[in-house]
Amino acid sequence: MPQGDGIIYQDSFPVEGGNFETAGQVSGRIKAILKNLNLPKEIIRRATLVAYESEINIVSYATRGEIKLIVKPEEVIVEADDIGPGIEDIELAMQAGYSTANEKIREMGFGAGMGLFNINTYSDIFKISSEVGKGTHLHMVVKVNEKEPNEIN
């Protein structure tokens, strides 16, 4: 239903920290919502990916968090907020391959240090802020009409 500021759809979803059994469910719902809204396939693919990586980060590191989806005609916005340990060195955390994941997380094939790197690659706007001991906030935008970046085929 149309809402203010050109918002076509808006909802938020709680994510439980440490629960790998349900990891990916929120991203699955977001993907289904975007499909229902008939957005271009490539936009769905990219928005789902940034949602998934945010969700996995909350599950892997935070106590709990929330992912918010805002869809406008010109862009899809994904916001991820968590209550958790925060990130000490954001620049380092953005580097491909850098990870603070523990052994259990790595054994499952997570914690490869690709999450934030993937988000940065697949979103058109990516802002990250974090406070150690409090939590992390991610703001990601996938533009609907933007020409696709070259590195993504």
Next chain:
Amino acid sequence: MKLIDIARELDLKVRAAAEKMEKEVSGGYVGDLLSDVMGNAREGQVWITRQTHQNIVAVADLKDLAGIVLVNRCEPLAETVEKANEVGMPILVSSFPAFELAGRIYILIAKAKGVSFL
């Protein structure tokens, strides 16, 4: 080439979503790191991995992959099978290690597409 044809040629056993084996396979991706697969696998590909836990189903489903093939006689966990049946994501198992399985699937798909590969 359909998933069912690849399974038949390479003697892969189906462990989940047997009704979805008619899916067309466009290619493949090999990886055990979920973010790597998330970032680099493409729709319609078959995913070759040795991860057996249920999170592989979410990744394959989110990426619209054709199916998952487990290598080295690895079996999916019970909850992995359950989830895969729920979302209709085929899981197959193979006795080949990843390198050999990928090589065989690559050749099958290349032949089916009429591409020269050597």
